[in-house]
Amino acid sequence: MALRILSKSFLAQRLAPVHLAAMRGYATKRYTSSHEWVEINKGEATIGITNYAQNALGDVVYVEVPEVGTRVEFDEVVGVVESVKSTSDIYSPLTGEITDANTEVVKNTKLINKSPEQNGWLFKVKFEDQAEVDNLLDEADYKKLTESDH
Template identity: 70%
Template structure:
């Protein structure tokens, strides 16, 4: 009996609060090959593995300035490679709250880690409907398979 009380107390006081505060990021995609990882109302944005493969060796990256207000679809930066140049579009309306300056100095991060260390910027958004309209992983995979 006392073991049950102790276990119930431990579980309710020790485990539940940490589980309640845990957040899970959701990853979405755009038809223009940006990915966005959503955590609460902040989206971390970069280009997809598919996009970096298509571009080849990246030689120049332009990221937006922090504090910039952006609309869905606005051009907010660029990625240039030995093959071509591509604009970067904001997948959501909001404010740029952080820009990854590391990718402007070490452009190879886009090629080596496009969906992790090679992220481009973070946007604070307020319109959940815009998030809901982005592609999930299955829809993005279908889109890229259609390109082949």
């Protein structure tokens, strides 16, 4: 009996950091009012367009992503997503350097329609200012924004 209690306690202590890391990961997804999502991981942000945005755009036919190594400023146009309905600029929600660009979405634009917030990511930025991250919308605020658009 004592061994079981000790084992459960030991497992709980071992699993707690995994659970906390998962919660931190969830809490690091933010949004912009121009419908980009931003996922923060160790000083780097992965950015794409939201599911709401891809629904509004319709079938994506062309994507332009920024070049790796480019320095970008907050709210600067860094790319384009074109659909059968319209063309939309992509804005950098953070100041920093582009560390990666998803060339797969350039080749296979349907990734944005099929998986906008996972495989359809657009680019990554090593950001410089945590205050810019803190000013992004959380999930609840973004949901309110999209509900008010209807």
